[in-house]
Amino acid sequence: MKKRRLYILIFIVSILGLSIVQYQYLRIGINLAKVQFSSKIGLASEQIKNTLETKNKLTFLLANAIREDSLYFNISVDSLKNASSHFLNDFLTEKLVEKGIEADFSYRLFTKDSAYYLKSPVVYERSAEVVTYPIEIKGYLPNILDADLILEMKFRNLDSYYLSKLNGLTVPSLLFIMGIIASILWMLKTYYWQRNVITTTNEFINNLTHELKTPVFSIGLASKMLADGISEEKAPLLEIIRQQVERLKTHIDKVLELASFEESKGGFDLKAIDFGPNLENLCKEFETLTSFEKVQFSFTLIDRPYWIKADVPHMENAVNNLLDNAKKYAKDPMIELISRIEKGSLVIAISDNGKGIGKKDQKLVFQKYYRVSNGNKHDVKGYGLGLSYVKKVIEKHKGTIALQSEVDQGTTITMKIPLYNKNGKKV
Template identity: 55%
Template sequence: MNMFKKRNLYIALLFISLLGLAFVQYQYLKIGLNLAKLQFNSNLGKVSGDIAYGLQSKNQLTFLLGSALKRDASYFTLSVDSIQDASSYYLNDYITEKLVNNGIDTDFSYTLHTKDSAFYLQSPKKFNAKYNVESYPIELNGYLSQLLGKRLVLELHFKNLNTYFLSKLNSYTLPSFLFILGICIAVVWVLRTFYWQRRVITTTNEFINNLTHELKTPVFSIGLATKILDETAEENQKPVLGMIRQQVKRLSVHIDKVLELGSLEAEKKVLKLEKVDFRPYLINLCKEFSTLVTIEKATFHYRIQDGKFVVNTEVFHLENAINNILDNAKKYADHPVIQLNASVKNNALVIEVLDNGRGIPINDQKKIFLKYYRVTGKESSVIKGYGLGLSYVKKVVEKHKGKVVMESVVGKGTKVTLLIPLCNE
């Protein structure tokens, strides 16, 4: 699976997870609404019992309500309409008290009427027909029914109960929706940053590719010129020309390395692994490096175990990776002393490169294989580089299904170990 498919898979998984989270939250909300409704009905049942019990016997409120329903003003100095208005307000306050005492604090209205609506009393508040109104009847027995000689019903009306239930759940649902919104914003920001970085990397790679292609022409010209000069050169000049050719070859390899690194990061299959005995190539590489460091006044020793090193590899890239490590080993010491050991252990080719350089701090060891990362210090300003070498090494070794291990002590030196799985012959 290439990087593009993996990225799309992760993005799809992320959005599916968000949708799943939203769906689960919706289901919890439905359950919460149902529980709120059950609790409301339970509380309303208690309210109904309290109201029916309070209006069962004769008292000031029931006497006033009876006079209002019968339109009897003989016991009052007020008009019938005034008695009815007063009764509506007193009954409204009475019902409000019972509702609040049982945990219900939403708007309501009511009607007090007989079954045939011969006697009728309405609450001061009236709901518009556009509201979703639910009604709960309470049958009243006792004094008022006996007074009127008819069955009496107090009908409570509540508007938009779902909105009321939601308001009760806001302390739970609102933070959940805010968290989901926060996750969505963070995801969008991460994706936007990711695509912006991909565009920057793509632009950078295009620039590097163009630059390295342009460098190939002068490198080829220098190589061609040294071949021409070699035909007429004197014997004492040929070692110098040989060194020029070797360095031109190394420069060409470095150019190819930069190009191939971009391909490796794009997950292109640029490595064609083949079963090869790598020992002869490793010996030749060590001999060439030994010649080079002799000229640069460095010390290099190598010890390669006898036998075959049969691995699945692309020789070009594995050689480049080892050359990178050797090149780093001689850069960071005043009088470089480098040792390469190669052996077979636990069905793996183990290549160790040890040096007596300045060493790498522990914090930097975790980042040293990142692309473009360089250890800060005086030597980093003197020794030029782009932080690509070890990143390239790590990618090449990983393509070989191996791993790179670094051990370093500041002031004493560094050991880099490559572990490449052997082939079963």
């Protein structure tokens, strides 16, 4: 629960921090856009001013419209003003667009004493959203009117205009933030779903292993009762039964420990030990068991002793799992175990002549519950827990496990466990 709250807190803080950073970048972008806009307005204003200060067709038309003198054009005063307004509007639009300004605007051309004036087809009233840029006109027009002349341009909703210019920055940023939020939410959902699956699975394993304890106890009790009066010829078989019952009891206990290990960080007790004798006993027991089957098994233990830090029952279970797997997947199994010392590690390699594993499945066989299938069926019964368990054990011993396999050529699984001296110091 504490980890869950911590993850959620980190997620919220990260998103808030990212949003604040993005907001600051947005403010900087808007300020830059304002500076660019002011610069462009200054350049456009200079061109507009230069044009309106000289005598040309536009200024001649404007002069007559402002003075309401329509005799030269032979049209009404209202028509003259309307035409002049549109011509001036087109002229201003052209000059603004040339400088990269496409914002909506209105204008008013008037004398300071307001005796004469001309306005745009659309007029913006003064408000907080309207920004005004006045241009004082000199030259031809003021001389004809004999009055100071002002061209006043008004722009509305410039903040929206600045944001539109930043769409290349803001829209992708918002999309990326939304993508990050969606991805993290999906990951959190998947994580907690997996945690629920693990919890449910461990409960099932706990219940199953507890149920297995009763028949195992009964078999052990029955084997002890059979020991009285049994012939010498059958005594080794009974001993094998008793050994395997004890091993099964150990397996059950270790599976229970593994389930608790997945819920917490406990479950392993690593101690410095020479694992050579244990490994030799495992091999001899496996040799005895396989002597009753069509299995060829050989083992070679080189460079002894093997001082490692190990939880012995878990390590023994890991080796037994691999030997048992090697036996399952071949018609006439030929199994070889070789152990040696290599670069400060104990290397245990187990090879078989089984049907092998395809490249695609090799990456997945160590996952929990995964089993290599043959078409739509599994040739060997099982639950897909063995190799997952082995990998967890080896990783807990700070070792590595690797698999080499070719289809129809067999498989070799190699475990490497760090070596230590008798005092528990790494070699």
